[in-house]
Amino acid sequence: MLENLLDEVCDIKSRFDSYETIFSFNGTITYELLTNLGALLRQNLDAIEKNQTRKSKVFIVFIEELQNVLFYSKEKYPKTGDNELYFNLGIVLVGYINDIDKYFIVCGNAIDKEDVKKIESKIESIKSLDTEELKSMYKQKRREKNRDKGSKGAGLGFIEIARKTTEMDYKIFNLKDDLSFFVFEAII
Amino acid sequence: MIYLFLFLKLLFRRKYLKNLVIKATEKTPYIDFDLKHNILKIKGQSYPEDTFKFYTPILTWLNSYKKNLNKNSEILVKLEIIYFNSSTAKVLFDIFDMFEDIAKTGAKVTVSWLYDEEDETIKEYGEEFAEDFIYLSFNLVSSKFA
Numbered sequence: 001m002l003e004n005l006l007d008e009v010c011d012i013k014s015r016f017d018s019y020e021t022i023f024s025f026n027g028t029i030t031y032e033l034l035t036n037l038g039a040l041l042r043q044n045l046d047a048i049e050k051n052q053t054r055k056s057k058v059f060i061v062f063i064e065e066l067q068n069v070l071f072y073s074k075e076k077y078p079k080t081g082d083n084e085l086y087f088n089l090g091i092v093l094v095g096y097i098n099d100i101d102k103y104f105i106v107c108g109n110a111i112d113k114e115d116v117k118k119i120e121s122k123i124e125s126i127k128s129l130d131t132e133e134l135k136s137m138y139k140q141k142r143r144e145k146n147r148d149k150g151s152k153g154a155g156l157g158f159i160e161i162a163r164k165t166t167e168m169d170y171k172i173f174n175l176k177d178d179l180s181f182f183v184f185e186a187i188i
Numbered sequence: 189m190i191y192l193f194l195f196l197k198l199l200f201r202r203k204y205l206k207n208l209v210i211k212a213t214e215k216t217p218y219i220d221f222d223l224k225h226n227i228l229k230i231k232g233q234s235y236p237e238d239t240f241k242f243y244t245p246i247l248t249w250l251n252s253y254k255k256n257l258n259k260n261s262e263i264l265v266k267l268e269i270i271y272f273n274s275s276t277a278k279v280l281f282d283i284f285d286m287f288e289d290i291a292k293t294g295a296k297v298t299v300s301w302l303y304d305e306e307d308e309t310i311k312e313y314g315e316e317f318a319e320d321f322i323y324l325s326f327n328l329v330s331s332k333f334a
Binding site (some may be wrong): 031039052057059064138142143156157160164 | 214235237271273274277278304306307309310316319
């Protein structure tokens with residue numbers, strides 16, 4: 001089983017490199033890691049980005065996306081057993097494509113199959129809004145006294161992301177029995 | 189008798205509400221609420237692991253503060269934030285909402301919103317809060333952040 005590992009790692013590296021990835025991480029995610037990757041991202045941005053507003057937008061979107069992975073990932077490590085200590089699994093890739101002057105922030109995590117429709121309709125409805133509509137939806141959500149059921153934040157995350165990006169897209173793949181894999185991309 | 193009781197209760201509360209000071213961390217802001225001068229400062233970054241857990245004692249403090257405030261007080265809320273996440277935005281809204289209530293009863297509440305002159309995002313957040321709270325006088329202050 002291990003004989004192809006090195007070849008495959010090289011393969012993954014060259015694929016990520018072809019997208020000019022600044023960093024990528026796949027595996028167990030903690031809040032500590034989120035903070036550290038955030039700090040790393042800021043350092044990288046200091047080196048390549050002069051526009052402070054754009055720097056902030058990349059950082060804002062990065063934190064919102066990674067918080068979603070951390071809060072909502074349905075895939076845990078260790079995968080089996082009744083462990084008291086477990087971690088959420090997720091993936092994150094951040095890159096800057098020089099030729100087209102675009103940042104991408106991609107995050108992915110497992111979701112329950114029964115939540116697929118809910119997530120799809122939430123993102124589709126946000127994607128259909130223009131700048132002014134996004135602003136009023138953001139303000140309306142911010143004003144609401146009752147937080148979304150099942151939401152660990154304020155339910156503002158995707159609206160915030162939409163307001164800070166030029167494009168966003170997502171895909172949902174079949175993972176196994178009751179789980180799907182949700183992967184989300186924001187372009188700035 | 190009842191008035192004496194209420195008076196003592198008020199006195200007791202005021203006496204035991206102390207200034208609120210919380211040190212900053214990488215993920216949570218510096219909090220400095222000064223009772224004597226009615227100056228409330230929030231400075232730094234805010235993306236706590238559990239936003240509502242972090243802000244609950246702060247909101248509780250503000251509730252007591254609100255209850256014991258003189259109606260003609262002049263309050264300065266000073267924010268100097270580099271970054272906050274979307275769940276903090278919600279909490280900031282709730283904090284401003286509290287001050288809006290205070291301002292409606294006659295107190296003068298000034299919000300000083302400091303932003304990095306090069307960072308449009310923080311300026312925009314300030315403008316959008318200002319739009320939502322008409323009783324608060326918002327000053328958006330451009331400055332040079334380190």
